[in-house]
Amino acid sequence: MSAASANPQQDANPSLPGAATGTTSRRSKRFDRWLEARIPPSASITLSQRNIFIFPTRTGFAYSGLLLLLILGAINYQASLVYGMAFLLGSLFLITILYTFRNLSGLTFELVSHRPAFVGENLEFSVRVVRPKQHPREGIQLGWPAGDKQWAELFETSTDVARLYVPAERRGLHNPGRLLVETFFPLGLLRAWTWIDLDARGLTYPKPIFDDYPAQGSGNRTDGSLIDPAGSEDFTDLRVYQPGDPLKHVLWRSYAKSDDLMVKNYASYVEPRLWFDLESLPGGLEERLSRMAGLALKAVREDREFGARIGPRVIAPAKGQQHLDQVLRELGLYGVH
């Protein structure tokens, strides 16, 4: 799918993406490299002490401040039970480490499916989360840094499929980066998190520009069938009546002459099949791709048969969603991969 990888326009256009970098804004390059070695990309990842990080939250630090205050109070007032309270809350903090860690530990993440999107829309990724059967989990969030976070509901059922949306910003097949999985359960004092790479690839189509069909070449009229035999516009020929033919079409005059009941055959002229050629559309490459996406959508909406020439690739004329998907896919990947 990458005959156009040497397309000179690719480098000329600064808006074209290179390799997808989803999350570098939040993490340093060095950390990324380390993470790459520690949690390599995989279609399915099970969390364990190898790949879970844990650290106190701001609330956790505030809590530690409270503990310090209590200890100071206990020292100054020489109140044993204030000591006791401080120690209890401190121990609670330590116990919470186990709980927060366990909340993520043992979870398995797997990319189930993805739905392509146009630039400006959201890519949808479905991520299946499976927990070990014995321990219900609560308060687990996951999401790509660029998109919204979702809750994984793993309390009653041991499997949940989270639908995650990531803004589709550039045309092409992109890795949305590492998926953040985090939890603050049970007390919000600690955050356990991990960045996993599910090797997800989201296909983004060019943002469609809707316009009229371009003038079709003259040769196109003969290309393929012109006539819809079931139409009702033009009379074509006569044939013998068959039960079920509309009475309107019966040629009563000829019935008077002979015993044969004849019906008139009508046909409609169909619009000729369309051909879209990337090269012949106006504008720069991205604009042309967008226009073509718009044309393809329009044609499918109007249930027209169309073929497409996208660079060296020729897609034979056809109709329907599957055809559209194929064309859009070519448009999305054109010159990118």
Add this chain to the structure above:
Amino acid sequence: MSTKAPAVGVAYQIPRNSLALLMVAQLVVIIPHTLQLSVWIVAVALFCGLWRTQIYRGRWNYPNSWVRAALVVISIVGVGLGAATGGSMSFSLEAATSLLVLAFALKLLEMKNRRDAYLVIFLSYFVISTQFLFDQSLPVALYEMFATVVVTAALVGLHQLHSQVRPLASIKLATWLIAQAIPLTVVLFLLFPRVGPIWSVPMPGGHQTGIGEHLTPGDVASLSQSDELAFRAVFKSRIPAHRDLYWRGLVYSQFAGGTWSVGTSDITDLDAPARRPEEAKPQSAETMAQAAEGLASIDYQVMLQPTGSDWLYALDVALPRTPTLYRTDDYRLVNNTPVLSVMRYDVRSYPDLLMSPGGLSLRQRYVETALPEADNPRIRELATQLWQQTGEVEAFANAVMAQIREQPFYYTLQPPKLPSDNSIDAFWFDTKRGFCTHYAGALVFLARAANIPARMVGGYQGGEINPITGHLVVRQYDAHAWVELWDEQAGWQRFDPTASVAPQRIEEGLDAALSSTDRASLPTLSALRLADWESLTDALQWLDSLEHRWNLWVVGFDANQQAGVLRELLGKVEPWRIALALLFTGAISLGLAAAIVFWRRRAEPLAPEVKLFQRFGRLGASAGVPRAPHEGPSSYLPRLAQEKGLVVEDMQGCVEDLEQVMYNSSADQNPAERQQALRRIRQQLRRLQVRLALSN
């Protein structure tokens, strides 16, 4: 990265589950403080709580900024006024607590997002802790433990499922968390190094209980109404007999207008020279220790309930063995600060030691014989008369006590009221009914009228032995007053005129000395405690021993006791040993919790058909054709056969069997047929194994 994605909306709201728990927690936390706080503060807190509940139920709106501002102003002015009218303009602990509780209540009204919830929860923990500055008893500790669970449940609720209101689940988890935190808490409590106060802080201005610096006959009688605990004492050896347990607290040397007051006594300064040549030097600790050599001694530890004053109680003649204690020149023990929480101190007493062996100074002699000018003429006359008859201190005292014994004097908790003028005359000659202070006062007056140095001593007499832990319990109704007379040879001698009128009081305790009308006048619990109801006494004693152990091991656990425990556990108290012990025991208790948290029940055994299906997959995989996740038996078999070039028509039945037993619900299956099918599948798989092996 054009837009920074906002987090899911619910993340910033407080789940209803948690909100409900937060409101309950606030109520639970404030309740015990109502004992210390003014009524209006409780009212404001309740009002805020009500408002918040109505918001929760969707009836009312959040208060606007005017209402909130008004509430804040009312609170600050109220606390300020309270502090001003309370006498001290200084920022007392009570005022601080009031402000804390008010801030806590007001915060409820603007609690909207998570940050507010965290703040309220942290404040709750703080308010719980401040309660311990006022009261550290076992019931309070248990209650606050419960409060901690509720507050923690609110915190848990903040991070639980948002879709359901399940406060019970939050409470259950919070209880679990706290239960698992307890072993580590105990370790920290025992091993975390305790240090002395870093700076001085306002102390709770606790109510004063027990005897006071001024004593009017009748005061002690009213103390007798109370069964409140005064102190507990743990004796290292045998507990002395009831009649010898005179717990010296205060010495009353001044008498005016029917009231006895504490004189000015100086703390013994070991090296200070006598202030005047003729003034006898108070006995120094050193000379006292020399004098005590070879004498019988009693070692014990006292756990004094908070009194709000600095004097302590000990048996005569007491030598303090705790560093913060001082001995005054009238042989009392005082602490360097008022006793505001349960205080424990060690004492060694020498019952046979002479008091003031150096004799009385002129000043002391003057103070201890001073009497108001010209009152109580009749008793003065009696004193002169008795002195003429006896001429000797002990004989004089005995003569007085003989009169008490022989004349119709009565010991009662409800003495008739005495006039403030000539009160002793009125008691001795007219009413003849009184409590210990009446008799002690009369004896001191008589002695002073006869020019014998005399003083009244107040404290407790007796106590009850708890058979469970073997400690002595002294309650307010054991309060007592007795007399010390100065004998030039024997020094200060103790005389107790109450023993003459009610010897049972001294031998056995108050109950034995009470008449039935006195007993009827007592509050129920005191009466029950005094009565001889076996099962109830047992229960009360059990509770007392529990409370005693609590005070001994928890409330009274200080640097001293910690050092003792550490010596016992570690051999020597060294920082690295403590650190090591802390690490080791901490790791054990955390490991224990971890074992519980990560313990998993063994996975349920797989059903036989699932095992067979897995075996099928393994067979294919070892032949180089692994089963794809989506393939069932009937689609995997043909692919496997094709890739390995096998003819498997005869296995069709096996695949059908397998799908039958795997996918039909077990309720529809005939057990016998099922077993047969499983057997057939097993056979077929064995054959497949052989064929796959041959095909390679």
